[in-house]
Amino acid sequence: MSYALALERLKARPWQPIELDEPVPVTQLPTPALVLEAAALQRNLLRMQSFQDAHGKGIRPHAKTHKTPIIALKQMQNGAVGVCAAKVSEAAMLVFAGVSDVLVTSPVVSAGKIGVLAELAKHTRELKVVVDSEVGIDMLAAGVADESSIGVLVDVDVSMGRTGMRGAQGVVNLAQRVGEKPNLRFLGVQHYAGQIMHVQNYDERRQRSLETWAGVMPILEALQHAGCEVSIVSGGGTGTYDIDCEVPEITDLQVGSYTVMDREYQMIGASDGREFNDFEIALTIAATAISEPVPGRAMTVDGGFKAFASDTVTPAILDFAGADFRFGGDEHGILLLNKGTQQPVLGEVHRFVTPHCDPTINLHDLYWIEDEDGMIRGAWPVAARGLSW
Numbered sequence: 001m002s003y004a005l006a007l008e009r010l011k012a013r014p015w016q017p018i019e020l021d022e023p024v025p026v027t028q029l030p031t032p033a034l035v036l037e038a039a040a041l042q043r044n045l046l047r048m049q050s051f052q053d054a055h056g057k058g059i060r061p062h063a064k065t066h067k068t069p070i071i072a073l074k075q076m077q078n079g080a081v082g083v084c085a086a087k088v089s090e091a092a093m094l095v096f097a098g099v100s101d102v103l104v105t106s107p108v109v110s111a112g113k114i115g116v117l118a119e120l121a122k123h124t125r126e127l128k129v130v131v132d133s134e135v136g137i138d139m140l141a142a143g144v145a146d147e148s149s150i151g152v153l154v155d156v157d158v159s160m161g162r163t164g165m166r167g168a169q170g171v172v173n174l175a176q177r178v179g180e181k182p183n184l185r186f187l188g189v190q191h192y193a194g195q196i197m198h199v200q201n202y203d204e205r206r207q208r209s210l211e212t213w214a215g216v217m218p219i220l221e222a223l224q225h226a227g228c229e230v231s232i233v234s235g236g237g238t239g240t241y242d243i244d245c246e247v248p249e250i251t252d253l254q255v256g257s258y259t260v261m262d263r264e265y266q267m268i269g270a271s272d273g274r275e276f277n278d279f280e281i282a283l284t285i286a287a288t289a290i291s292e293p294v295p296g297r298a299m300t301v302d303g304g305f306k307a308f309a310s311d312t313v314t315p316a317i318l319d320f321a322g323a324d325f326r327f328g329g330d331e332h333g334i335l336l337l338n339k340g341t342q343q344p345v346l347g348e349v350h351r352f353v354t355p356h357c358d359p360t361i362n363l364h365d366l367y368w369i370e371d372e373d374g375m376i377r378g379a380w381p382v383a384a385r386g387l388s389w
């Protein structure tokens with residue numbers, strides 16, 4: 001009953017683009033507002049696709065970042081081999097909107113969620129899910145239809161310690177168990193090392209990522225030796241997009257944040273030692289100056305914990321010199337103004353780079369779509385907002 005209700009509500013969510021009756025400038029948006037620059041997004045999508053095309057790799061972009069089928073469908077049109085969803089509900093949003101190849105990147109061990117996967121398998125060309133336990137495999141095989149033929153990747157852990165099976169023999173056992181189930185298809189492995197993505201030095205990041213992938217190789221050899229055919233080796237992310245492409249065994253990269261970028265990623269350092277700006281900041285938050293609590297020294301804007309993710313770095317203001325952001329509570333941000341900088345003007349709208357894009361996006365209902373002339377002509381629902389089950 002709870003899953004039926006959750007699914008019914010999910011299906012009723014609007015996800016399609018909305019056109020505004022007339023264009024408005026960013027200054028007239030209901031702030032705090034999530035603003036997405038359409039042309040920058042498109043350049044990021046094409047840049048990643050063409051980079052990996054040139055390296056003979058596929059991309060399987062992670063929709064956990066943007067949480068909208070609109071961007072997932074664009075990624076597919078541009079040549080992605082499929083898209084990833086972190087959870088079953090995120091996958092459901094993508095599948096019901098017509099995305100034809102979706103991989104769920106977290107293990108699923110609840111009968112209710114497997115019931116949802118069984119339904120999704122009927123609605124899409126290709127549904128895949130990772131497993132990292134015998135329990136999970138048995139539940140999956142028992143819960144989906146005999147003819148469903150869900151694709152299965154064994155989630156492999158080398159060093160992150162979040163999900164995934166460690167050790168070659170354990171992975172082979174799981175792959176063989178999948179192979180014994182007539183309604184499951186063993187496709188290969190997933191390996192994601194999230195702890196490496198934000199290592200703040202390119203050379204160190206490179207060394208650690210390649211070392212971690214080297215730890216996957218004995219597992220692939222053991223699978224081959226056991227006669228388990230591996231057609232997919234999926235993993236990596238934005239921080240290692242130009243490193244993991246050198247690993248011959250990898251088939252596709254699960255890049256997510258490159259679509260819109262954020263402050264945390266800007267700070268990791270690119271291969272030339274500068275800020276990581278290989279992809280553009282396509283996403284900003286617009287917030288309004290609403291108070292000047294300490295005249296000339298502090299300015300308060302109408303965005304706090306409910307507008308910006310607060311798990312990592314702080315937001316960076318783009319259009320006000322020498323101001324440092326501090327969270328001022330759920331609804332407020334306080335900008336500490338250093339001497340000799342601009343004077344605050346109440347009612348003025350300022351733009352901020354998001355600290356961490358994924359959880360920031362998840363706080364908003366709509367992306368306001370900004371054209372190159374700075375006008376907003378449309379909005380896209382953050383359709384999978386809050387879908388974390």
Ligand SMILES: Cc1ncc(COP(=O)(O)O)c(C=O)c1O
Nearest residue numbers: 062105192237238254255256257
């Ligand atoms: C399993 C998995 N793959 C890929 C990604 C994408 O990473 P990024 O946003 O760093 O590109 C994530 C992000 O957390 C993830 O959890």
